[in-house]
Amino acid sequence: LDEIIQDAAEYGLDEVDMGMAHRGRLNVLANIAGKTYGQIFREFEGTTDTSTVQGSGDVKYHLGTTGQFVTAKGQTIPVYLAANPSHLEAVNGVLEGIVRAKQDFKPIASFTVLPILVHGDAAMAGQGVVIETLQMSQLRGYRTGGTIHVVANNQVGFTTLPKDSRTSLYSTDVAKAVQAPVFHVNGDDPDVCYRRRGHNEGDDPSMTQPLMYNLIEAKRSVRTLYAESLVGRGDITQAEYDEVQTKFLSLLENAFAETHAASIDTSVIPNPEAATANQPQRHPAATGVDVSVVHRIGDAHGNPPAGFSVHPKLEQLLAKRVDMSRNGDIDWGFGEILALGSLLLEGTKVRFAGQDARRGTFVQRHAVFHDRVNGQEWLPLLNLSENQARFWIYDSLLSEYAAMAYEYGYSVGNPDALVLWEAQFGDFANGAQTVIDEFISSSEQKWGQNSGVVLLLPHGYEGQGPDHSSARIERYLQLAAEGNMTIARPSTPASYFHLLRRQAYSQPKRPLIVFTPKAMLRLRGATSNVEDFTNGVFQPVLDDRSVEGQTRRILLHSGKIHYDLLAEREKRGANGVALVRLEQFYPFPEIDLAGVLAAHAGAELVWVQDEPENQGAWPFIALELRRLGIDGRVVCRPAAASPAAGSSKRSAEEHAILMDGAFAGL
Numbered sequence: 001l002d003e004i005i006q007d008a009a010e011y012g013l014d015e016v017d018m019g020m021a022h023r024g025r026l027n028v029l030a031n032i033a034g035k036t037y038g039q040i041f042r043e044f045e046g047t048t049d050t051s052t053v054q055g056s057g058d059v060k061y062h063l064g065t066t067g068q069f070v071t072a073k074g075q076t077i078p079v080y081l082a083a084n085p086s087h088l089e090a091v092n093g094v095l096e097g098i099v100r101a102k103q104d105f106k107p108i109a110s111f112t113v114l115p116i117l118v119h120g121d122a123a124m125a126g127q128g129v130v131i132e133t134l135q136m137s138q139l140r141g142y143r144t145g146g147t148i149h150v151v152a153n154n155q156v157g158f159t160t161l162p163k164d165s166r167t168s169l170y171s172t173d174v175a176k177a178v179q180a181p182v183f184h185v186n187g188d189d190p191d192v193c194y195r196r197r198g199h200n201e202g203d204d205p206s207m208t209q210p211l212m213y214n215l216i217e218a219k220r221s222v223r224t225l226y227a228e229s230l231v232g233r234g235d236i237t238q239a240e241y242d243e244v245q246t247k248f249l250s251l252l253e254n255a256f257a258e259t260h261a262a263s264i265d266t267s268v269i270p271n272p273e274a275a276t277a278n279q280p281q282r283h284p285a286a287t288g289v290d291v292s293v294v295h296r297i298g299d300a301h302g303n304p305p306a307g308f309s310v311h312p313k314l315e316q317l318l319a320k321r322v323d324m325s326r327n328g329d330i331d332w333g334f335g336e337i338l339a340l341g342s343l344l345l346e347g348t349k350v351r352f353a354g355q356d357a358r359r360g361t362f363v364q365r366h367a368v369f370h371d372r373v374n375g376q377e378w379l380p381l382l383n384l385s386e387n388q389a390r391f392w393i394y395d396s397l398l399s400e401y402a403a404m405a406y407e408y409g410y411s412v413g414n415p416d417a418l419v420l421w422e423a424q425f426g427d428f429a430n431g432a433q434t435v436i437d438e439f440i441s442s443s444e445q446k447w448g449q450n451s452g453v454v455l456l457l458p459h460g461y462e463g464q465g466p467d468h469s470s471a472r473i474e475r476y477l478q479l480a481a482e483g484n485m486t487i488a489r490p491s492t493p494a495s496y497f498h499l500l501r502r503q504a505y506s507q508p509k510r511p512l513i514v515f516t517p518k519a520m521l522r523l524r525g526a527t528s529n530v531e532d533f534t535n536g537v538f539q540p541v542l543d544d545r546s547v548e549g550q551t552r553r554i555l556l557h558s559g560k561i562h563y564d565l566l567a568e569r570e571k572r573g574a575n576g577v578a579l580v581r582l583e584q585f586y587p588f589p590e591i592d593l594a595g596v597l598a599a600h601a602g603a604e605l606v607w608v609q610d611e612p613e614n615q616g617a618w619p620f621i622a623l624e625l626r627r628l629g630i631d632g633r634v635v636c637r638p639a640a641a642s643p644a645a646g647s648s649k650r651s652a653e654e655h656a657i658l659m660d661g662a663f664a665g666l
Contacts, residue, residue, distance in 0.1 A: 019095030020118035034067035093402035097409025111145025121171035122157020132402035141394030298325020335493025354422030400431030426457030426471020452509035461610035463648030470643035477620035494532035540589035551600035552576035
């Protein structure tokens with residue numbers, strides 16, 4: 001690492017960014033990133049100032065840092081070490097995203113930030129996110145100009161031997177997939193690496209690898225071998241070695257003694273200024289735009305490049321978008337385009353990635369058009385004004401784990417950009433659960449690391465079976481605490497528009513989880529007027545002011561089921577039923593909801609959802625209502641192990657029962 005960073009400075013690179021797990025991390029923090037011995041000792045001691053804003057914190061092996069590396073010639077180069085949980089290789093995609101964000105800051109993209117990833121051999125071969133990250137390396141949406149991977153071949157994966165942990169001869173054989181050069185070096189050479197102990201300082205590997213560690217115990221230590229080599233070559237004398245060793249041990253002893261003398265330490269917080277876990281999120285006062293902005297974005301879709309051959313099926317869509325910008329009935333896809341385009345016009349960069357993101361899984365987005373004859377690409381949102389912000393939208397590789405990690409990292413590295421990752425179907429995010437658990441939901445509390453990444457998760461019970469229905473709302477709500485993220489399910493294009501614009505300008509930055517629709521994308525009536533985009537803000541609760549007379553029942557709900565309830569109420573002529581929409585689940589909008597409930601005083605409160613009783617928002621809603629002392633019951637599908645029925649016919653039957661339950665007794 002020392003040699004690599006020396007050369008990076010010599011060649012004039014801007015920065016070196018590193019991601020690594022635990023083995024050797026303290027060494028790197030001290031000797032590469034410049035963290036003081038006193039800081040490291042204090043982190044081990046855990047002496048912290050409880051009056052500081054620091055969230056839960058994390059163990060010393062996980063903390064990141066920023067420092068300056070000084071070369072032998074006196075040059076300096078910034079070094080960044082990313083915070084990383086115990087999930088070993090999870091940092092790979094995150095680090096690459098951070099690096100790409102820094103590279104994109106430049107007017108002309110350049111690869112002047114060098115990424116380095118440090119692996120153990122067992123993890124390199126065994127963790128699938130490694131190959132996912134390697135596959136990103138040459139893709140236009142993800143390349144960072146090349147990454148140096150350093151693999152410490154420790155011969156033991158925790159207590160597992162190589163013969164039980166991989167099929168390939170070398171742990172680095174996965175790199176052959178991208179034809180990366182691999183250099184093998186002898187681990188007995190003290191200039192390179194040597195692992196003498198077990199998984200950690202207290203582990204005894206001889207219990208499971210007795211033969212290997214009998215050999216290792218017979219070997220002299222790296223320090224002894226290296227000292228003999230230096231003395232033997234005449235580089236230093238034995239007396240000089242003894243003097244340096246004595247001075248260094250004294251330095252450590254003094255730092256350790258000072259640690260015990262200090263009563264307060266705030267250095268355990270990776271970035272105290274960014275540790276905002278207890279700060280409420282501030283939102284812009286208004287997110288509407290001038291009508292001219294709506295017109296300009298609409299007009300951009302009616303102005304293809306000269307000679308561009310529009311696909312016949314899309315000619316009508318382009319004309320419709322121009323018309324919607326004037327006459328309303330704006331659908332979900334164009335409402336989203338208006339949000340992104342308006343931000344670009346205001347100078348906010350937008351990065352959007354996901355499987356089929358450019359067209360949209362449900363053929364609804366069409367942010368990119370392709371010439372029917374020559375395949376040339378046309379992005380209307382790139383042609384709004386001469387001084388607009390940059391816009392990137394990419395179809396990702398078929399990955400969730402590394403791909404979501406990348407967008408999270410990008411949002412950390414470029415906090416002023418709106419960064420969105422879309423799942424093909426909401427439940428596909430399951431493949432990136434580690435990223436959600438370890439980074440998105442808790443990085444601010446653990447490390448003071450903020451992210452404004454947006455996850456778009458298509459969700460809806462339309463009879464498509466268990467694997468294309470549920471985005472697992474309940475999982476995100478289980479992770480919601482300390483204001484760590486926003487979880488929303490808007491029910492109109494305008495609501496979605498204001499939500500995205502609010503997210504772009506909210507401070508401090510926190511992740512946004514959006515459960516987006518499927519059938520509602522083209523549902524008649526699920527549209528918004530132009531005025532809805534030029535006025536107002538995102539409203540966490542939408543009241544129903546159409547109820548005539550005394551309200552007898554409030555059907556509190558969220559998302560597409562609103563339009564089913566609306567049709568059912570009209571069909572049954574059910575008077576006195578208020579359809580109140582919860583557009584935001586978390587932070588729970590208790591003040592807004594209390595105001596709406598007061599407007600319908602005396603009415604029975606019923607939560608209605610498509611999801612089974614043990615899933616969806618109800619487990620969370622039930623606890624919130626109980627906390628607020630509000631009585632309410634639920635109408636939903638029975639508790640189930642599977643997210644949804646496997647046949648559309650059965651799903652329709654369940655939905656009819658659900659509608660009956662919502663209006664029973666009225």
